[in-house]
Amino acid sequence: MIKIIIADDQQLIREGLSLVLGLKRDFDIVFEAKNGQEVLDYLETNDGDIVLMDIKMPVLNGVETTRKIKEKSESVKILILTTFDDYDFIFQALKHGADGYLLKNTSSQELIEAIKKIINNEQVLDKEVTRQVLQLTKCDVAKLDSLTKREVGIARKISEGNSNKEIAQELFLSEGTVKNYVSNILSKLRLHNRTEIALFMKKYD
Structure with missing residues (x-):
């Protein structure tokens, strides 16, 4: 059973994801959070396999939440759910250890497959977002x-x-x-x- 945490400040998004993913027998929605701090508080005393993470949330955003989670445990996977205008945030989240990202308008089947891939230590990088992120990436990396x-x-x-x-x-x-x-x-x-x-x-x- 894959334990899933949903983090999004929009109740409709949380409820929609929970409804769709909750239909899968091997998925268990263990917690829904409206900001990153609620995720951190939950993980202090509870387990989770993967966090479906919104980037822009009040109190504590997805980038900082990702950083704090990964500092404590590499085993908790993080899938960023994003929109087209979040490129700078996406790259920062990746630097802090996010395991992949998808657009929020992706299909339910693509999301289900992405969760399974990430749990199996595979990367999930939305092609359209990747192209835009690469155009903005100016990291000082070796050739x-x-x-x-x-x-x-x-x-x-x-x-x-x-x-x-x-x-x-x-x-x-x-x-x-x-x-x-x-x-x-x-x-x-x-x-x-x-x-x-x-x-x-x-x-x-």
Whole structure:
């Protein structure tokens, strides 16, 4: 059972998501929050597998909530639900460890699939939003040619949503070796997490 927390300051959005996702037998809507602070308070004494996070909320917005959650636990997944005008916020959320983002007008089936992917350690990056975010991204990152051929290959596998285990099996490497490669890639590109690797590699698709 996947424990889902819904964080959005609009009651209609919360109720709609809860209604749609609550129909899935393997989903359990454990909490609905109208701001980020309520999410943090809930997680102090309760468990959650994934937070469906709005960006613009009162009291504590989605970016700061993401940062605070990830500082305490990498195991809690965060899927940002956004609109087209939130690009700056999206990139900041990714820097703080968000596991992906989708537009709020995505279909219910796409959302369900996205939740399952993120729980399985895959990235979910809406194509339209990604294109716009990349145009605004001005991070001081090293060029792709700073990576070895093997590191480029692994980075591309990450951008395709493959887990370390899947990459290891495909390339006949141990998971530990793949983990070391991922650490090297993060260091060379001056990035913080796998989602940022995926976003970076989208520039070279």
